[in-house]
Amino acid sequence: xxxxxxxxxxxxxxxxxxxxxxxxxxxxxxxxxxxxxxxxxxxxxxxxxxxxxxxxxxxxxxxxxxxxxxxxxxxxxxxxxxxxxxxxxxxxxxxxxxxxxxxxxxxxxxxxxxxxxxxxxxxxxxxxxxxxxxxxxxxxxxxxxxxxxxxxxxxxxxxxxxxxxxxxxxxxxxxxxxxxxxxxxxxxxxxxxxxxxxxxxxxxxxxxxxxxxxxxxxxxxxxxxxxxxxxxxxxxxxxxxxxxxxxxxxxxxxxxxxxxxxxxxxxxxxxxxxxxxxxxxxxxxxxxxxxxxxxxxxxxxxxxxxxxxxxxxxxx
Amino acid sequence: xxxxxxxxxxxxxxxxxxxxxxxxxxxxxxxxxxxxxxxxxxxxxxxxxxxxxxxxxxxxxxxxxxxxxxxxxxxxxxxxxxxxxxxxxxxxxxxxxxxxxxxxxxxxxxxxxxxxxxxxxxxxxxxxxxxxxxxxxxxxxxxxxxxxxxxxxxxxxxxxxxxxxxxxxxxxxxxxxxxxxxxxxxxxxxxxxxxxxxxxxxxxxxxxxxxxxxxxxxxxxxxxxxxxxxxxxxxxxxxxxxxxxxxxxxxxxxxxxxxxxxxxxxxxxxxxxxxxxx
Numbered sequence: 001x002x003x004x005x006x007x008x009x010x011x012x013x014x015x016x017x018x019x020x021x022x023x024x025x026x027x028x029x030x031x032x033x034x035x036x037x038x039x040x041x042x043x044x045x046x047x048x049x050x051x052x053x054x055x056x057x058x059x060x061x062x063x064x065x066x067x068x069x070x071x072x073x074x075x076x077x078x079x080x081x082x083x084x085x086x087x088x089x090x091x092x093x094x095x096x097x098x099x100x101x102x103x104x105x106x107x108x109x110x111x112x113x114x115x116x117x118x119x120x121x122x123x124x125x126x127x128x129x130x131x132x133x134x135x136x137x138x139x140x141x142x143x144x145x146x147x148x149x150x151x152x153x154x155x156x157x158x159x160x161x162x163x164x165x166x167x168x169x170x171x172x173x174x175x176x177x178x179x180x181x182x183x184x185x186x187x188x189x190x191x192x193x194x195x196x197x198x199x200x201x202x203x204x205x206x207x208x209x210x211x212x213x214x215x216x217x218x219x220x221x222x223x224x225x226x227x228x229x230x231x232x233x234x235x236x237x238x239x240x241x242x243x244x245x246x247x248x249x250x251x252x253x254x255x256x257x258x259x260x261x262x263x264x265x266x267x268x269x270x271x272x273x274x275x276x277x278x279x280x281x282x283x284x285x286x287x288x289x290x291x292x293x294x295x296x297x298x299x300x301x302x303x304x305x306x307x308x309x310x311x312x313x314x315x316x
Numbered sequence: 317x318x319x320x321x322x323x324x325x326x327x328x329x330x331x332x333x334x335x336x337x338x339x340x341x342x343x344x345x346x347x348x349x350x351x352x353x354x355x356x357x358x359x360x361x362x363x364x365x366x367x368x369x370x371x372x373x374x375x376x377x378x379x380x381x382x383x384x385x386x387x388x389x390x391x392x393x394x395x396x397x398x399x400x401x402x403x404x405x406x407x408x409x410x411x412x413x414x415x416x417x418x419x420x421x422x423x424x425x426x427x428x429x430x431x432x433x434x435x436x437x438x439x440x441x442x443x444x445x446x447x448x449x450x451x452x453x454x455x456x457x458x459x460x461x462x463x464x465x466x467x468x469x470x471x472x473x474x475x476x477x478x479x480x481x482x483x484x485x486x487x488x489x490x491x492x493x494x495x496x497x498x499x500x501x502x503x504x505x506x507x508x509x510x511x512x513x514x515x516x517x518x519x520x521x522x523x524x525x526x527x528x529x530x531x532x533x534x535x536x537x538x539x540x541x542x543x544x545x546x547x548x549x550x551x552x553x554x555x556x557x558x559x560x561x562x563x564x565x566x567x568x569x570x571x572x573x574x575x576x577x578x579x580x581x582x583x584x585x586x587x588x589x590x591x592x593x594x
């Protein structure tokens with residue numbers, strides 16, 4: 001099957017340098033050959049430290065920036081040459097979204113809804129559905145600049161659904177929100193994919209959010225995608241491994257660290273922590289070996305590394 | 317989400333001419349809502365034009381000008397105020413987003429320059445007509461100036477010419493703001509004053525220095541003022557002023573549209589479009 005049919009986002013070798021200062025002498029390389037492939041209907045988490053190039057990459061994909069080099073296709077359409085058609089089919093929101101100060105939530109949605117070509121009854125129904133969905137009903141008479149941060153975020157999220165986008169970019173959508181609002185937005189993102197088949201690219205600093213929502217994670221640093229794949233595969237790829245914590249008697253039998261699949265052994269008090277490549281395979285082998293050595297196992301716990309550890313490892 | 321899916325099933329955006337009008341109306345409607353909510357707009361619509369008409373009218377009284385000369389001066393006063401108010405509406409279509417840091421959202425949609433230009437211009441024309449009506453009322457009530465003295469068709473063509481100039485100036489201001497950011501926003505108020513000064517607002521262009529006359533001959537408003545004043549008995553300074561005015565306006569409109577489009581493209585390239593939204 002052609003890439004255009006299976007991939008919602010297909011970016012290859014994107015480069016972008018921003019110039020500033022006198023005569024543009026100060027140069028900042030935001031992207032240095034970033035490539036990203038996102039299957040249709042997937043939720044992709046784009047993670048990376050501050051200044052890694054996340055927002056630049058999303059902005060290029062959303063047609064807000066023109067890349068210096070490389071190519072990017074959304075649903076098979078070139079983001080530079082077919083930008084207008086791309087814009088019909090995607091939408092975007094970010095954690096620092098802002099709208100015209102004295103418009104009320106329905107007016108904001110009506111304005112952008114009209115820009116997407118909705119009018120009359122279709123526009124009214126769509127706006128009302130989004131107001132209801134994002135629980136903005138009690139605030140329909142409040143001007144934008146009087147809304148709380150959480151309500152502004154919800155309005156931004158509602159705006160991003162106006163054109164029923166096939167591809168949705170969420171740039172830190174829960175930044176600075178109360179936990180309950182974040183939970184609700186995450187639930188809506190999950191439902192969007194489940195019920196509408198929307199392809200979503202999400203940038204976030206919250207690892208739990210990425211782990212909870214995303215089918216795949218892409219790590220970006222220094223303008224390059226360093227790793228991409230399901231979070232479990234990434235953990236294996238960078239050999240963070242899983243940790244088996246054991247309380248043994250004797251405390252640390254000789255030869256333990258040389259067992260197959262044991263990546264690292266550390267001792268913390270009376271506990272030995274063995275990092276292994278695949279816990280399902282290694283745990284029975286280790287327990288068998290310990291039994292053969294006559295070692296008594298007083299306690300055994302398995303700790304899976306979370307995405308944060310992967311992030312820290314890759315961000316080094 | 318299911319409620320959204322159910323309720324919006326079968327609801328599709330319109331296309332063709334209806335889509336053109338829908339997108340155009342979006343900008344017109346937003347300008348109207350903003351105008352209704354901002355007390356500052358009352359000043360633009362009534363206070364400054366009213367003050368200008370009264371002060372210039374009183375000046376003509378003090379100088380004991382003939383009715384013909386009074387018409388000459390007050391025609392310039394009307395031109396300045398209508399052009400200023402109308403071009404501000406066009407500039408506001410970008411300035412509202414600059415001030416509220418929401419610039420990127422409208423450029424994320426399948427909107428074209430013509431939608432925001434025409435939409436905001438239509439509101440500008442409406443506000444310009446209100447300004448004209450107010451000034452006409454003051455002029456005729458206090459200074460005996462008959463704005464229909466040159467005939468209704470002349471007046472309509474003159475006002476239409478002024479509004480076209482407003483659209484051109486507004487688009488240029490939009491281009492400057494998108495190109496240079498908030499540093500350029502003062503151009504929304506400054507540009508029109510410079511242009512009307514060069515187009516013979518309160519005097520014939522013949523009093524300008526030679527080089528300035530060359531510049532004024534390149535400004536469409538010069539011709540519209542010249543045409544309107546011939547209706548009050550002043551000799552035309554240019555042959556075929558209407559044709560020259562509308563011809564130049566069409567040319568500049570195309571150039572201004574191109575300049576704005578180029579500015580947006582450059583802004584997408586430099587990243588300013590994003591910076592204006594942060």
